[in-house]
Amino acid sequence: MLTARHRSALRLAHVDGAAARLGLQPGLGLADARARVPGLDVRPADPAADAAFLGRLCDWAQRFTPLSGLGIGTSSIDPDFPYPEDFTLILDIAGCAHLFGGEEALAADMARRLERQGITVTIGIASTLGAAHALAAFGRGGCLRPGEERQALGGLPVAALRLDAATADALGRVGLKHIGDLVDGPRAPLAARFGTTPLLQLDRALGLADEAFSPRLPVAPYRAERCFFEPIVRQEDVRAVALSLINALAERLEAAGEGALRLRLDLWRVDGAVSHVEAGLSRPSREAAVMQDILCRRLDALAEDFDAGYGFDCIAVAVTEASRRDAEALSLAGPDAALELAHFVDRVGARIGRGRVMRLQAMESHIPERASRAVPAHATVDGGFPAPEARPGEPPERPIRLFGRPEPVEALASVPDGPPLRFRWRRVTHEVRRTEGPERIAGEWWRQEAPTRDYFRVEDAEGRRFWMFREGLYGVEAAHPRWFVHGLFA
Secondary structure, eight states, X not given: OEEEEETTEEEEEEOOHHHHHTTXXXXXXXXXXXXXXXXXXXXXXXXXXXXXXXXXXXXXXXXXOSOEEEEEOOOOSSTTOSSOSOEEEEEOOTTTGGGGTSHHHHHHHHHXXXXXXXXXXXXXXXXXXXXXXXXXHHSOOEEOOXXXXXXXXTTXXXXXXXXXXXXXXXXXXXXXXXXXXXXXXXXXXXHHHHOSHHHHHHHHHHTSSOOOOOOSSOOOSEEEEEEEEEEEOOHHHHXXXXXXXXXXXXXXXXXXXXXXEXXXXXXXXXXXXXXEEEEEEEEEEOOHHHHHHHHHHHXXXXXXXXXXXXXXXXXXXXXXXXXXXXXXXXXXXXOOHHXXXXXXXXXXXXXXXXXXXXXXXXXXXXXXGGSEEEEETTOOOSSOOOOOOOOTTOOOSSOSSEEEEEEEEEEEESSTTSOEEEEEETTXXXXXXEEEEEEEEOOOTTTOOOOOEEEEEEEETTSOEEEEEEESOBTTTBSSOEEEEEEEOO
C-alpha cells in the first residue's frame, strides 16, 4: 500500500486487493489502518512516478488505437483527498477492432499483454464512455452491444456514473443507490435537489447525450503500422520495416496532394516499453527516400540509447504534421539550391537536433550587433526584415559572424580621425597594409546609449582582414576615441 501526507497526517493513498478485502480504503489514516490490520507493508506514494507510468501505459495502448487517453475515477471517500482511487485507460476502438479479430479478441489480447507486465486489468467495452467505465470500474467487465446499456447498468451503484463521493452518498441516503433507481425515477425533483450532474452522467452512459473524449496525443493524419509474430531485434530490420511503412505513407500523401513536415517512429517492445523517434523536415516532402533518410539519421543519432530488449513486436510510422504541397515541374537547369539547402538542414538537424541548426535573420536595425538574430533554420519566424543583397563579385561589406562583444585594441593612426596604421590585438601587433572606409554608424537616438562609430575594413601585412571601428567622434564625443575589433573576414 502507498501512503501520502494530507492535512498533517499520513493517510492511505492506494490499496491493493488484499487490503481492500480487509476493509481498508484510500483516505484512511495510517494509524487507524495499522490499528485494524497490524503489520501493514506501506510505502510513500510518488505521484510523479505514477503519472509517468500512466503516460507510458497510454502510449503503449496506441498499438491498438491512436485514440487513447486517461480517465480519473472519483470514488475516493474524501473529496478533498488529492489521490483518486482508480485510473481508467480509455481507448476509442471504433473502426479498429476488426484488425484484431473483433472486440472480444482485442480485449483478450490486451488483457494478456498487460498481465504479462504484472498489471491487473478489468476491461469493459460499450458504445458509450460512461457505460464502458461503469463495467470496468464497478462491474465485472465484458462487452455490451448498443441498446443493452439500460439493462446492464441498472444494478450497478450510482457511483459508477463517475459522481463525486458527496453526491453518491446524498443519493444513497434518499434510497437512490443503484443506476436503475435513477432511470425509473422522475427527473424534475431529482434535478432540483441534486443538480443536473447525475442526470447528465446518466444520459451519457445510456447514449442519450454526447461526451467529448480528448486523447493524450493528437491523432496523426497519416499512420501505418506492422505487427510481427516473432519480434525483431536488429536495427537494420527496423530500418527496412520503416522504409516499407514510409513507402505506404508516401502513396497516401501523393494521393492527398500533401507533404510530411514531421515524422514519428513508434517501437513497441515485447516487455511493454515504447520508444518514440521523431524527426522534422524544413519543407513538405512525400519522397520516401527523403523521409527515410531523415528518420533513419535521427535513429542513428540515438543509437547509444537504442535498446531493443527482447525485440519489437510492433512498429509504426506516423506523419504527425502535414502541409499542402503542389506538384513541382521538372527543372532542366540543374539542382534546386533552396531544396538542397533544406535537405542539408534536415540531415544535420536529424543528427544533432533541429534546434541547434540556426540561420541569421535580418532585423530592422542599423546597429551591427542588432541587425540580425539567430533563428532555427527550419522555422519561419515573423518579425524579420529583408536582408541587403550583396553585389555579384564584390566582397562582403561586413563579416558574416561578429564577436559577442567588440574587443578593445591599441591602435595608432596618422591623424586622430583617420584609419589605423598599426594596432595591437590579443598581444599581437599587426601592421596595416590597406584599409577601406570609414562606414559611419550613429547610435540609435531613442536609446541614447552609444556614441558614433567609424568602421574600417582593415588588411594587415599577412593578409588577414579585420572589421574595426573607432568609437566616438574626435573632439566632439570623445577626446581620445577608442578602437575595437568587431569581427573577422574569412
